[in-house]
Amino acid sequence: MTRDPNDDVNDDVNDVTPKEKVRAKSLAQLIDNLIDGNAAPPALEAHDRELLETATAIVATLGSRSLATEQRERIVDTAFELGHAQEQAEAKDIIVALPYSKADLEDGDLASPERRRLPWAVAAVAVAVAAAVSIRAAWPPPPVGGTATASATIKKQPSADVLVGRIARSDSARASFRMDTIYADRLAAYRAGLLHRGGLK
Amino acid sequence: MKHSQIVRLAGALLLAVGLLGCDPPIDPLAEPPADDKKSLVKPPHEQVDHVDPKISQALMISLSLAKNYHHRADVFLKDGNFEQAIASVQTILRIKFPNDTTEEQDTKFDARARLGKLYIGIGKLDEARKVVDEGLAQQTRRSFFLANLHTVSGEVYTAQTLTLDKTDPAQAKELRRKALQAFDASIDIALEVQGTILKESGQ
Numbered sequence: 001m002t003r004d005p006n007d008d009v010n011d012d013v014n015d016v017t018p019k020e021k022v023r024a025k026s027l028a029q030l031i032d033n034l035i036d037g038n039a040a041p042p043a044l045e046a047h048d049r050e051l052l053e054t055a056t057a058i059v060a061t062l063g064s065r066s067l068a069t070e071q072r073e074r075i076v077d078t079a080f081e082l083g084h085a086q087e088q089a090e091a092k093d094i095i096v097a098l099p100y101s102k103a104d105l106e107d108g109d110l111a112s113p114e115r116r117r118l119p120w121a122v123a124a125v126a127v128a129v130a131a132a133v134s135i136r137a138a139w140p141p142p143p144v145g146g147t148a149t150a151s152a153t154i155k156k157q158p159s160a161d162v163l164v165g166r167i168a169r170s171d172s173a174r175a176s177f178r179m180d181t182i183y184a185d186r187l188a189a190y191r192a193g194l195l196h197r198g199g200l201k
Numbered sequence: 202m203k204h205s206q207i208v209r210l211a212g213a214l215l216l217a218v219g220l221l222g223c224d225p226p227i228d229p230l231a232e233p234p235a236d237d238k239k240s241l242v243k244p245p246h247e248q249v250d251h252v253d254p255k256i257s258q259a260l261m262i263s264l265s266l267a268k269n270y271h272h273r274a275d276v277f278l279k280d281g282n283f284e285q286a287i288a289s290v291q292t293i294l295r296i297k298f299p300n301d302t303t304e305e306q307d308t309k310f311d312a313r314a315r316l317g318k319l320y321i322g323i324g325k326l327d328e329a330r331k332v333v334d335e336g337l338a339q340q341t342r343r344s345f346f347l348a349n350l351h352t353v354s355g356e357v358y359t360a361q362t363l364t365l366d367k368t369d370p371a372q373a374k375e376l377r378r379k380a381l382q383a384f385d386a387s388i389d390i391a392l393e394v395q396g397t398i399l400k401e402s403g404q
Contacts, residue, residue: 157253160307160346162398166391167349172356173318175290175311176271182304183268189256 157189255302263298267308270296274315283323290316303342310336310346317353321360329357343397348390355383 163185164178171177270289277286293312298305313336320329333354340347358380365373 157256159344159398160304161344161394164345166395167345167352169352169356172349172352173315175315176268176275178311179264179268179271179308182307183264186256186261186264186304189253190258190261193254193256 157185255299257299259299260302260304263296264304264308266296267293267312271312271315283319287316287319290319303344306339306341307344307346309339310344310350314346314349314353317350317357321357326357326361326364329353330361333357343390343394345391345394348387348394351383351387351390355380355387358383 160178160182163181167178270293274286274289277283277289290312294309296308298308313332317329317333320326320332333350336350337347337354358376362373362376362380365376
């Protein structure tokens with residue numbers, strides 16, 4: 001079987017290269033970015049784009065929220081561990097539930113670059129689904145009896161007094177420094193407001 | 202089965218499981234039923250704390266102008282150009298701010314305090330007195346910035362006594378008394394504001 005010299009997939013199933021891990025995690029990051037509402041990059045490999053489209057369908061149905069980095073990485077690592085488990089199961093003749101069969105393993109097609117990307121596919125889809133599940137966990141159930149009201153509150157910015165503190169006599173002319181402090185705080189709040197409203201109207 | 206088919210199948214299955222196992226998703230853009238508006242639980246993105254609506258684009262422009270004029274004054278001062286530095290800081294007093302924001306008074310009191318110190322630096326004590334007193338006359342609330350302006354007021358009085366000690370000792374004594382009053386006012390206001398902040402923060 002021939003393989004693309006540019007393909008970065010390692011031939012040894014048990015030896016996941018750092019490059020493979022980085023690629024898998026970057027794909028998971030892409031999906032996470034998508035969950036966060038960012039647009040997909042214009043240039044993507046066909047298989048990666050398919051994965052993103054699958055994640056998009058799930059996100060579009062269930063809402064939007066990202067996973068914590070630690071959680072996402074754990075899922076990706078778990079997907080790779082599943083790949084290793086398949087190899088070990090094959091040696092011990094144990095059946096492991098994986099998205100490809102023993103026949104697939106025997107016919108040698110699994111060694112193809114496309115099939116070798118399968119753990120990434122599993123990892124990516126698992127990340128998207130775990131994100132969806134986390135949305136459900138964070139989303140409160142509808143009220144029984146219909147008496148609940150919206151819980152949104154307005155976060156008031158700290159006053160300039162809180163930001164700059166008591167002004168020492170030796171600092172009485174340092175208005176420029178204090179202005180920088182106030183401006184930085186208000187700018188952060190303004191940007192947060194823009195993000196909340198979805199941009200400038 | 203090809204890789205792409207496996208992926209699509211997995212996605213479709215998971216989607217179906219998600220739809221069957223969960224409550225129907227809430228469309229945040231959809232209008233609630235007429236008889237259920239009071240019972241609607243807002244989706245997660247609407248339950249987070251909202252940003253203070255007073256932090257507007259107009260306020261950011263005003264603050265940005267003040268910041269830049271202060272930086273402009275900093276540059277002139279590095280060149281020893283007090284007149285241009287004063288002109289830059291004076292511009293801040295003419296900046297328009299949105300109504301109902303505390304930032305305007307804080308920013309302008311601080312600019313007046315800086316102007317007062319700049320005028321003292323070049324010996325223009327009458328101008329210093331004027332710019333500080335105009336600010337003190339406009340006070341509407343207690344703040345560290347008001348306290349600072351009282352501090353500068355005391356420094357102006359103190360600077361004025363230096364020239365009067367030899368020519369008019371009585372007047373110098375009176376100005377020293379005013380200077381002490383100004384410093385006391387500064388301390389009182391600062392303590393009051395400090396107490397308010399601590400109280401509000403639950404300490």
